[in-house]
Amino acid sequence: MNQIKNCPICNSETFSKFLSAIDYTVSNASFNIVSCDSCGFHFTNPIPLESEIGEYYKSESYISHSSSNKGLINKLYQLVRTITLKQKVKLVQQESKGKDLLDIGAGTGHFMNACKLAGINALGLEPDADARGFSEKNFGLDMKSTDELHTLPENSRDVITMWHVLEHVYNLNTDFEKIRNILKPDGKLIIAVPNMSSYDAKHYKEFWAAYDLPIHLYHFQPKDINALADKFNMKVEKVFPMKFDSFYVSMLSEKYKGGNILKAFWIGLKSNLKARGNKYSSQIYILSKS
Numbered sequence: 499m500n501q502i503k504n505c506p507i508c509n510s511e512t513f514s515k516f517l518s519a520i521d522y523t524v525s526n527a528s529f530n531i532v533s534c535d536s537c538g539f540h541f542t543n544p545i546p547l548e549s550e551i552g553e554y555y556k557s558e559s560y561i562s563h564s565s566s567n568k569g570l571i572n573k574l575y576q577l578v579r580t581i582t583l584k585q586k587v588k589l590v591q592q593e594s595k596g597k598d599l600l601d602i603g604a605g606t607g608h609f610m611n612a613c614k615l616a617g618i619n620a621l622g623l624e625p626d627a628d629a630r631g632f633s634e635k636n637f638g639l640d641m642k643s644t645d646e647l648h649t650l651p652e653n654s655r656d657v658i659t660m661w662h663v664l665e666h667v668y669n670l671n672t673d674f675e676k677i678r679n680i681l682k683p684d685g686k687l688i689i690a691v692p693n694m695s696s697y698d699a700k701h702y703k704e705f706w707a708a709y710d711l712p713i714h715l716y717h718f719q720p721k722d723i724n725a726l727a728d729k730f731n732m733k734v735e736k737v738f739p740m741k742f743d744s745f746y747v748s749m750l751s752e753k754y755k756g757g758n759i760l761k762a763f764w765i766g767l768k769s770n771l772k773a774r775g776n777k778y779s780s781q782i783y784i785l786s787k788s
């Protein structure tokens with residue numbers, strides 16, 4: 499395990515324990531989240547070594563989950579994915595002037611494929627070789643390993659997307675700086691992350707599925723995205739909700755809690771109704787260089 503000594507955002511050395519939660523998907527081990535005493539950023543501490551984190555991802559079931567047609571839950575999942583893919587492509591077209599897109603953490607390539615069909619020139623980076631293989635076999639995509647990030651030229655991309663990826667990134671500061679440099683001067687960085695100041699997070703506490711320990715290293719609130727943007731001379735221009743996430747995350751949280759799956763729909767709905775623009779379960783942030 500790797501003990502984090504400095505806050506990834508403000509570099510402070512003093513933290514307080516926030517909560518302990520279990521890894522419900524793979525190891526059943528317990529992990530801690532701490533909050534920085536200076537800036538209030540929440541992060542997992544200690545974290546598994548980067549060389550060992552792969553054991554905590556279930557990439558095979560992730561691929562079968564994302565491609566299987568069986569069962570009501572999978573059908574619903576795929577219906578929601580079809581809708582959200584369209585929304586994501588539309589958002590990219592609406593927010594960005596150019597057509598050169600970089601998708602970091604491209605997974606099984608569904609978003610990249612949707613971009614391609616919409617005439618966007620998408621390059622995808624993905625650490626998992628199985629997921630890259632899936633994208634090549636199913637969509638004919640040529641994704642690169644995430645290691646290629648540091649070989650990409652500066653000022654070369656109109657838009658960079660990270661859909662639920664930033665919370666997994668080990669080298670937050672060096673990668674964020676590189677990502678900023680790859681963007682063109684008028685480029686847009688689109689980041690989607692869970693929001694621990696949402697109603698569903700506060701309701702489920704240690705059972706909240708989007709804490710997803712230990713693979714989620716950071717647990718962002720809107721103020722943290724602002725602080726991170728500020729640190730790298732960027733600014734948050736807009737915030738958009740991801741309204742399906744409160745239902746999906748509540749469903750998983752009820753499962754972990756041994757609760758009632760039907761109650762998840764009520765909590766998910768309540769979360770969206772109480773969000774007031776900045777407290778949705780997951781949010782999309784549009785950043786530009788300042």
Ligand SMILES: [Zn+2]
Pocket residue numbers: 505506507508509510534535536537538539
């Ligand atoms: Zn801090």
